[in-house]
Amino acid sequence: MSQVDVDTSIGYALKRATSALRSAMDDCLRDLDITVSQYSSLELLAQKPGLSNAELARAVFVSRQATHQLLAGLTRDGLVEIEGAGRDQRLHVTTRGMERLGQASAAVASVEQVMIASLSTQEREVLHRNLVACAEALDGNQQS
8 A cells, every 4th residue: 555645745746846847848948959958957057167077967967977978969069068188077068058058048947937827926935945945855965
């Protein structure tokens, strides 16, 4: 017998929301010929230029091996450039990458607005704060 009531489970509701968000992001980014992982990588590298492969992998929640494939596509398309070699490699978004990121960010922001449209500003702030607290609790990074 199941111990989780899917009608009241926060974890199940969160998984449903995550799946719906991912699907909507896939749909809007497909038109831009970019994946959710590529978008996430561009967004992160634009905000934190010079990350290493390992840092990028952790930040976008993929394995280091998957990051190599991800970067192969991004560099092939001229969206990211790699400076240095080996462990000294650093990643940067190109001008072309910034242009694609601008389009992708607008598309993703539009999806997020649809997702939270029924929530008040206060409810959005509480939801954000609670989601961060949940993630930190599971990551073991909760600050006392």
